[in-house]
Amino acid sequence: MNWGNKKTLSLLALSLNTSAATLKQHIHCRTLVKVRLKWAKNKTLDNIIDTHTDLKAAYLLKNAIVRSSAGYITSKSISDWQKLLGLTIPTLRFIRRYPTLFQEFAHPKYPSLPCFRLTEIAANLHDQEVKILEAHEAVLVERLCKVLMMTRNKIVPFEALYPLKWDLGLPDDFDRGLVFKYSDCFRVVKDANGGSCLELVKWNEDFAVSVLQKRYENVEGGENEFRKFRRGQSSMAFPLRFPKGYGGQTKVKEWMEEFQKLAYISPYEDPTGIHMSSDLMEKRIVGLLHEFLSLTEHKMTKRNYLGSLRGELYLPERFTRIYTRYPGIFYLSMKCKTTTVAIREGYCRGKLVEPSPLAKLRGKFYHAMRTGLMYQKKGVHMLPQLAGLSSRGCEDNNGKEGEKDEMWEDCNADASSESEEEFDGDILDVFGDGSL
Structure with missing residues (x-):
């Protein structure tokens, strides 16, 4: 056997040993x-998810009203939103359930067309939400960076991020505000099909x-x-x-x-x-x-x-x-x-074991929704209960959590275990x- 063959065999043996070591390290047999x-x-988690569906739908309707240049939405515009909002009932029937959040009135030009705008309570809660998002902006940036850092190429299509806005606690306009404000962390790029994607700029x-x-x-x-x-x-x-x-x-x-x-x-x-x-x-x-x-x-x-x-x-x-x-x-x-x-x-x-300030505020929002259902049945005397809810922040002046700040205090009272x-x-x- 010539030297070339010996050298080839040696290299082959070395390669096999290296491959075996790599397999032993990375491949664990089942x-x-x-x-x-x-x-x-x-049943308890199912109950939470059930209430989440209504809470998220109400939030999306609230955001739609905030985005509207007219300051209201019409029943015609939301008639086909049922599937989008994840509801099991028609959208018009759903929004009418919560008069403490959505005020119904006749269209200025078409009296037979119902319209909806935010009540003072809902507007105050929205203002609190904006303040919380501004105060915890660094947390949201880190969260969005972490999502990108877990991906293969550090790029995620916006169409995959939009449905996650609610879950990740991102602002409704994060793609126009947060992303461009932190250009040292993110940039917008196009994929092979011309779609917009969010890319991580710098690994932290x-x-x-x-x-x-x-x-x-x-x-x-x-x-x-x-x-x-x-x-x-x-x-x-x-x-x-x-x-x-x-x-x-x-x-x-x-x-x-x-x-x-x-x-x-x-x-x-x-x-x-x-x-x-x-x-x-x-x-x-x-x-x-x-x-x-x-x-x-x-x-x-x-x-x-x-x-x-x-x-x-x-x-x-x-x-x-x-x-x-x-x-x-x-x-x-x-x-x-x-x-x-x-x-x-x-x-x-x-x-929630560790509710965030935003989660606590959403708990207030749900409390307002729940009171709206009670208001429909029991009359105007239920509304004063919400006065303190919309006027104070997530914490009282002493820095302690208020009684209604616990995320699911009310909606899971019947599910103690x-x-x-x-x-x-x-x-x-x-x-x-x-x-x-």
Whole structure:
């Protein structure tokens, strides 16, 4: 054998050893325990999602009135908005439910055409919202940067961001105001089809820390775990809140113990070196979805909103099965003729664990809506209850939260504890055939 052949064989052996080491590091065979779980309905979270649908629809109508140059909208203009607002009833019937927010009057030129403008209460709440968004602008910029930093090319089409405005707490005109104001962070570009996209200008290392990493960094002894993560040695376990009876099952415990021991992959790391069908990639997907939902105001969003970002977030085609494979982390709701996904740790006994100032203000907005329904039934004497609601900020003069500031204090008074209901007809194979 000549020297050239020996050299070729040596290089081949070296290449194989390197490839084996790389595979060992990045590809974990699907060895997790196979578990079959039943989907459990959570009535408390379903109730929250149900109220969210009406709250979001009212907010969108409020924003439409604010954007209108005339200062009002007509019943004709909103007649076909039912699907857009996610309502199960006609829009005109919906807006008439809430006279404390929307004042009905006859059109100046066409008396038979009903029109709607904001009441003083709704206008005051909108002014409070504007002040909150201005005061927390830096938080919104960081949040938008984080979304872009999780994507493959650091670019997201605006058509995928617009539906997420409510969930991410972005201003209604973020594409015209926030984006251009912070030109050092964002720029508008065109994709191959001529569509407008938002691109990240500068990577900020301080933003590239997930909620889970921050939690480990801040807890006692967590600094050591966080340093281990920086060296690629830490697994970092996700908080779990299983439906009733699931956490005690032996197979479930074994499965989750194996899963939690897998190395944690930051959603801000490049995942291209990880095999798409590996266990490590599955944990990376769980971590990315957990981080994205943690960035939202109410720790939830619609499933199709995340689906529209599948390519940008480097997710497999069937990634939504992750929600039902990990019921201790995610909850999938079928309420309001749509599918919503939430992280369980975001809520405790029907309330947000850590409500933001904007979430608290939305709680006030919902209280005004709820009082509007009561006003329809019980008369004008219910309106004085809203006087203090619209006049004060999110906190009183002493810096303490007001009684009505708790996000779901009123709308979940009948749901003091999370209740679960199992459905025998919907059995989910957690790992099934092993594919995503």
